Amino acid sequence: MVAQPVVSAVCHKLPLLGKLIPQAKAQQLALVAGGGGFLGSHFVDALLTLGYHVWVIDSWHSGNTANLAWATAHYPKHLKVLTADVSQANVVDVLQAELADSKLTLALVAHLASVASPPRYQQCPLHTLMSNINGTQFLSKLAAQHGCTFLLASTSEVYGDPHVHPQPETYWGNVNPVGARSCYDEGKRTAETLAYLAAHSPTELPYQPGFAVRIARIFNTFGPRMHPADGRVVTNLLRQALAGQPLTVYGTGQQTRSLCYVSDLIDGLLRLALLPALAVPEHTPWLAPINLGNDTPITMLALANAVAELYPTAGSVVFEPLPADDPQQRCPELSRAKTLLGYAPTTPWQQGLADTLAYWQNHVNVCTV
Numbered sequence: 001m002v003a004q005p006v007v008s009a010v011c012h013k014l015p016l017l018g019k020l021i022p023q024a025k026a027q028q029l030a031l032v033a034g035g036g037g038f039l040g041s042h043f044v045d046a047l048l049t050l051g052y053h054v055w056v057i058d059s060w061h062s063g064n065t066a067n068l069a070w071a072t073a074h075y076p077k078h079l080k081v082l083t084a085d086v087s088q089a090n091v092v093d094v095l096q097a098e099l100a101d102s103k104l105t106l107a108l109v110a111h112l113a114s115v116a117s118p119p120r121y122q123q124c125p126l127h128t129l130m131s132n133i134n135g136t137q138f139l140s141k142l143a144a145q146h147g148c149t150f151l152l153a154s155t156s157e158v159y160g161d162p163h164v165h166p167q168p169e170t171y172w173g174n175v176n177p178v179g180a181r182s183c184y185d186e187g188k189r190t191a192e193t194l195a196y197l198a199a200h201s202p203t204e205l206p207y208q209p210g211f212a213v214r215i216a217r218i219f220n221t222f223g224p225r226m227h228p229a230d231g232r233v234v235t236n237l238l239r240q241a242l243a244g245q246p247l248t249v250y251g252t253g254q255q256t257r258s259l260c261y262v263s264d265l266i267d268g269l270l271r272l273a274l275l276p277a278l279a280v281p282e283h284t285p286w287l288a289p290i291n292l293g294n295d296t297p298i299t300m301l302a303l304a305n306a307v308a309e310l311y312p313t314a315g316s317v318v319f320e321p322l323p324a325d326d327p328q329q330r331c332p333e334l335s336r337a338k339t340l341l342g343y344a345p346t347t348p349w350q351q352g353l354a355d356t357l358a359y360w361q362n363h364v365n366v367c368t369v
């Protein structure tokens with residue numbers, strides 16, 4: 001009898017995992033750049049559960065080795081952690097040398113290596129820009145040479161301050177090229193262009209058969225392992241709750257966000273990276289970008305009230321003036337993900353919030369960062 005793989009608490013919620021486990025092939029390698037971060041580490045857990053060997057590449061700008069504790073404990077023989085910076089040209093040489101010494105077949109290169117939290121990437125804007133630009137150029141080239149899938153973690157920020165709601169993939173966005181967020185937003189937009197060129201310019205950028213380019217435009221995602229100083233609404237409210245402080249709501253709190261629980265997002269990434277994409281003609285590696293997230297809007301007041309209910313020692317809700325650049329709504333249009341990938345977020349945000357709070361309560365030290 002084949003032993004059942006060990007599955008992490010977040011991965012237990014993945015509807016696709018059980019279907020993919022029987023397809024797992026021995027000696028297949030997935031490289032996950034940014035695998036020490038919030039999303040990357042859950043993606044690593046899922047790939048290990050599926051039987052992949054996983055090499056994490058991380059510069060530790062915003063990641064944490066503690067995020068890989070579950071993977072290290074349960075899959076020590078299948079996991080390798082390399083400290084390297086994907087914005088530096090030597091990353092390809094380092095990886096090629098490691099690959100030459102191994103008997104593994106490279107099946108997936110996933111690029112999640114970018115600081116994602118606005119206050120944190122604004123502390124290293126040039127590094128953020130180049131992690132997205134150089135990282136995409138170097139890692140897509142590696143995938144092209146090995147004839148495997150290149151998965152780029154892009155973002156809803158490519159839509160900037162959108163004029164269209166909800167945002168479909170066909171919307172080209174409203175982005176400021178010279179502002180505090182430009183290093184991230186324009187870095188991702190250029191990364192998408194580079195991924196597009198890797199799939200469309202075979203004379204300049206030759207690729208082996210099997211090369212595939214997949215771009216996930218990820219919308220606001222939350223869950224265990226997200227950094228407490230992330231600066232976004234869920235972490236801000238949970239931090240305030242755990243510190244017994246008042247919960248800040250801006251404006252009337254009627255502005256909405258669409259928050260995706262991490263298991264749903266990882267399910268989407270797996271579908272994009274591993275399922276044969278039905279609509280892709282065989283002669284091209286290209287599949288146009290796909291939105292991933294949750295399309296259920298939540299008012300910020302409802303979110304704050306839910307945090308107060310979950311954590312009764314939190315202070316009461318206080319209202320502060322709406323910041324000038326606070327968008328009224330942001331929501332993904334998910335019909336492409338639903339049609340092409342069979343993707344459908346299933347975790348109610350209230351459940352995700354409770355799971356995230358429980359994680360933080362058990363990891364008190366992360367809340368003091």
Ligand SMILES: NC(=O)c1ccc[n+]([C@@H]2O[C@H](COP(=O)([O-])OP(=O)(O)OC[C@H]3O[C@@H](n4cnc5c(N)ncnc54)[C@H](O)[C@@H]3O)[C@@H](O)[C@H]2O)c1
Nearest residue numbers: 034036037038039059060061062063085086113131218221
């Ligand atoms: N979390 C979200 O809601 C969200 C939304 C949209 C897009 N994304 C994208 O998903 C990816 C992962 O986001 P996250 O929330 O897990 O962020 P994170 O900051 O937790 O993880 C990013 C990881 O990449 C590493 N890293 C950064 N620059 C690097 C470099 N040059 N070389 C190697 N490693 C590097 C960091 O140390 C960290 O471990 C990012 O590309 C981000 O832009 C995330």
